[in-house]
Amino acid sequence: MFSRPHPLIALALASTSLVGCGGPGPAEEPELSAEALAAVTENPGAPSKALAREVDDLFTQEGLGETRALIVMKDGKIAAERYAEGYDAETRFISWSMAKTVTAIMIGQLVGDGLLRLDQPAPVPRWQRSGDPRADITLRHLLQMRSGLEHTEAGDPPYESSEVRMLFLDGRDDMADYATAQPPEAEPGEKFEYSSNTTVILADIAARTLSDADHAEARRRAVSDYLHARLFEPLGATSMVPEFDRAGTLIGGSLMHANARDWAKLGELLRNKGSYRGEQLVPRSWVAEMVKPSPASPQYGLQTWLNRPTGGTHHPLFPDRAPHSAFSKIGHMGQYVFVSPEQGLTVVRLGHSNRAERIAMLQQLADIVELYPSEGR
Template sequence: MITKKAMLASAVLAMLGGWSLTQAAGQGATAAPVPAPRFGAAPDPAIAAETLPPLPALDPAVKARADALFADADAVGETRALYVLRDGKPIYERYGDGFGPDSKLISWSMAKSITAVLTGFLVADGQLSLDGPAPVAAWQRSGDPRAAIALRDLLHMTSGIEHVEVGDPVWKGDTVDMLFGPGAQDMAGFAEAKPAVARPGELFNYSSATSVILADILADTLTPSPSPEARREAVRDFIQGRLIEPLGMTSLTPEFDAKGTMIGGSIMHATARDYAKFGEFLRNHGVVDGQRLLPESWMRFMLSPSPADAGYGGHIWLNRQRPRGADIALWPDRGPNDLFACIGHQGQYIIVSPSQRVTIVRLGITSDDQFPALRRHLADLQEAL
């Protein structure tokens, strides 16, 4: 039986990224699929094609592998945007029908890496400590084991907190409860109330709730006010001054809950071009136009493996072998060792290959069973470059 809560959660998931009630509930043909919306400005495809700038001639093998991400939709799902840069300059740009360079598309978990960079700015400013106790008021009571959790543990997804990213069925997970259920009004309060089940650094547990805790810490650091509006404005101003303006990411739009906490684990919006600017920022290790904005030490931290999962760094995926039984994230058997990526639900990718001087952005709608084919296509494209 599909409960009212399940229907609400899956319907909202559908609205945000193209899920259907059928997919979320696992009920086969008993529920009609919900069509995915078009986020942001979605120009007529003919107009979009006319306004795309001319690009240099591309190796036919590279173009064929890029085009295959659109042509092979039955295997990889719907590709809405594919944008490829070499040495910071576009060499391939294409959009699905109804989308264009001005279309703002959802980040899903690519937002986690943006949250990590924002945290890095505050660490560099001396306002937060990577290895000091995470400043979460709810954890500071005497005898609370969560008081030992450091920012490093949260960023490595090794806090030891009992978070369930995706339940079985999906609506029994903490992510749905936090985003669309009882935790939606105060997502950080929901996430921070969970108990510890392991010591910090001991257990890898990928969790969007963890990223919301980091976003709560950011807001608390930037303003002492509990006012939701003050928290939103403080974080927006910080992002504007430290990320949007220096990188030119003018379309970046973070979302907030009712308490004014940024939904730093899953819900931001931006154009493919602006996601690529973030990827280039990471590829250049925090340097923009010759100016260092993020310390090299922070980039080294983000790209260092989590002690409990070599395939994950500081809120970013690494092209390393993961522990036995863990889901495949990238393609360590094929790609360069220095390759890393921001990865989001349903196949959102910012792929950075420093040794190739390449950044790839792919945005779209891919179902779980299509992910192996999507990874193969993306690995083929990266390899051809």
């Protein structure tokens, strides 16, 4: 014989039963707008609605800053493309530090031509004086941001930083002269210090390699012609506009302009190990060097950020959410060309986000990347 349950227990059981039968389930996601759906192509390589929603969130969520352009490419084809109001496929976007990776590509082409050597002292005339410790700085040291020079990228106040002084103050007319004049503060190769000045030194080396002339127009033309003939035109990146200072030096660490599709092409070039439509524009071995971790900083290669764990906080990418073989061009205020060869992905995000917004925005970008499984290529 069974005893009757206590009335309070019976009430609790009844309430539980009612909730289970008729209670509200998970909140339904809002309908996607026509704009959100239109951003995704017919066969994007991921669930179309999920991709449309993640892309839409990148443009509409609070706290991520302003996304102005996004392109997702899967296996060489556009999977998603969207622009904010006032921007379109023809808009040229500033690179900021994404230019550094383009400069490294150019240096790699010169190495491939036999005109420069990676592990020999950098050919900077000022450093060749007897007893100058900077004579031991190699091209590799410069490319890996471990020259040992006293280059401070960010200062407090900002006008005290080497970058601001070079770009906008006393170094602006001859940036390479300013950058190469800085004294050493560490042994070459000893420590990592991210520096736009360093990339200007690389751009100056390229100009000296390609032209014997000292006057600005000859230097500018030599580098511009080389970039267009060897990189931009074969790649079909016709919107690319590099900037030069008054001395004719490419501002290779900060100032190039291109539309989002051309930034994607540069990412795809590296995903395909320097090859484009069967033509090897950049030596395959050089691309491998670009994405090899520096001994002084595992998240950095040759002027390229790597998705490798460091054990620290505020990683510039998201190594916990994408393959460690992934890498990226990264520019000030949230410019990214993220490349994941294992996933067949190139993702371009261009816009304006402050530091806190960038941290949140990167996680939203990772939400897009995670829609694509790693294929172990």
